[in-house]
Structure formats: structure tokens, C-alpha cells
Amino acid sequence: MSIAQQNADKIAVVDALYRFAAGVDLHDESLLASSLAEHAVSDFRPAAAKAGFDYPVIEGREAIVAALSTSLKSLDTSHSVSNPRVTLHGDKAHLDVLVEAQHVPRNDASRHYLMKNRYSVELMREGNVWVISRTTVDNIWRDGDEAVLSVI
Template sequence: MSNTALMPSDLHAADRLAVVEALYRFAAGIDKRDWDLFASAIAEDVVSDFGPAAAKAGFDYPVIQGRKNLIAALSASLGTLDTTHSVSNPLVEIDGDTARLDALVEAQHVPISDPSRHYLMKNRYDVELARQGDVWVITRNTVDNVWRSGDVSVMSVA
């Protein structure tokens, strides 16, 4: 076998890594405010539901449909915050050109104007993905909260 040939089990491992990598691009895009990177992680007709996590924190966040709408919503709602997202415990199931990813994402939110305050959430991401060419993209993401700490009013800083 040459160094560039992949065995079938390696191809499956490569797909599993590429699925998780889509969530890494999603998180890094938010944290870096790199909306091109973020866009590379999501399908044009993506559906994103932060509602379950928001409800546990006591506020509403609508289900958002479409790449442009999601980027607009996140860039507006997080515009006054520095964020860090850490992805852990990814579990991937692949079925042809679709996949499902369950992961924990710790999301820290700190007001740019007052870094002494924070709101930290550990969320469970239930992610559906599709293969588009050589990459995997998120088609649906549902975020539920496991635990949270800090000052929830950070999320409404204007």
C-alpha cells in the first residue's frame, strides 16, 4: 500500500473526523468573528435551534433558518461579547452522505466592555450534517443546556 492510499476503515475515520471538523469550524467562526469560516461549516438552508438552551437561561431565541439569517442573528446577538467555544465528547454516526453528531460544547460569553463578568454554559449539541463535495456541513443544529453559571444578563448586553 502506498502512503497516499487509504484503507476502507481509514476512509470511515477520515469522514468521522471531517464531521467533527464541521463543528470546529462553526465554533471557531463564531469566536474569531470569521463569518466566512462559519459559513463553510453550515448548509445554505441550515436550521439552527438554540431555543432549548435559551429557555433554561430564561430568555427566548427563535429557530433560525438559512445561512445568511443565522450569520446575521449571531453576529448581532454576540456583537458585544467575546466568546470561546470548546467542543468535547463528539459521537458521530454516518449513513452514506448524511451524519449525526452529538457533542458537548462549553460556551463562555464575556462582555467586551466589562471582562470581569461572564456567562458560561455547557451545552449539548445535536447536529445533523450532509456531505457537500469534499466537506461536511451542518444542516440542522439543536442546542440544549446541561449546566450554566455566571451572570445571565451578559447575554442581553447591548
């Protein structure tokens, strides 16, 4: 594989997580779904445990989109993605990245819950696009009112 193709693939891998984050923040279910493989697995348990709540492993694109759309519907969120490190393995890839996630209740902008999370993401190529097959999220630090997440 040429260096140009490797670089293009690395950008496309990171773009899958950008689509995921933007889909969540914009409450755009189609955009969110475009980032996920049909049988994707989403594991927020490590981060959730540090925030003091249980969150189940979610399996399948439709289930992940439904769970995130439902649990975050009363919050405004902003996810900032940084420090992506991509490892390519043919039509599979691994992405380690930091994500800062701000959560603000729509009915009370004076409260917030800010998390800096480490995402470990497995991806696969589907045609001309990369999609997420598994995400595991762990928390590095958090700040604010944990009760903001209780609406989840």
C-alpha cells in the same frame, strides 16, 4: 466504505463544528458560513429557555451567520468542543457533542456567563466537505451572570 474512509469522514464531520465554533469566536463570518449548509436550521430554543430568554429558530445559512454575528458582536466568546460521537449514514451524519461556551462582555471582563451545552447536529456532505444542516442546542448547566446574554 473502508475503515480509513469512515475515520476520515468522522474527523471531517467534527471539523464542521470546529469551523462553526471558531467562526463564532473569531467573529469570522466566512469561516462560520463554511460550516453551514445553505438551508441550515439552528435551534437554540432548549438552551435559551433554561437561561431565561427566547431565541427563535433560525433558518438559512445567511440568516444564521447574520443572527450570530449581530447578537454576539459585543461579547468575546470561547467555545470548547468535547466528546464527539459521530454516526455516519452515507452522505449524511449525526453528531452528538458537548460544547462549553464562555461569554464575556467586551466592555466588562469582570462579568461572564458560562454554559455547558449538548449539541445534536445533523450534517450532510457537500462535495469534499461536511456541513451542518441542523443544530439543536440544549443546556446541561450554566454559571455566572445571565444578564451577560441580555445584550444578545
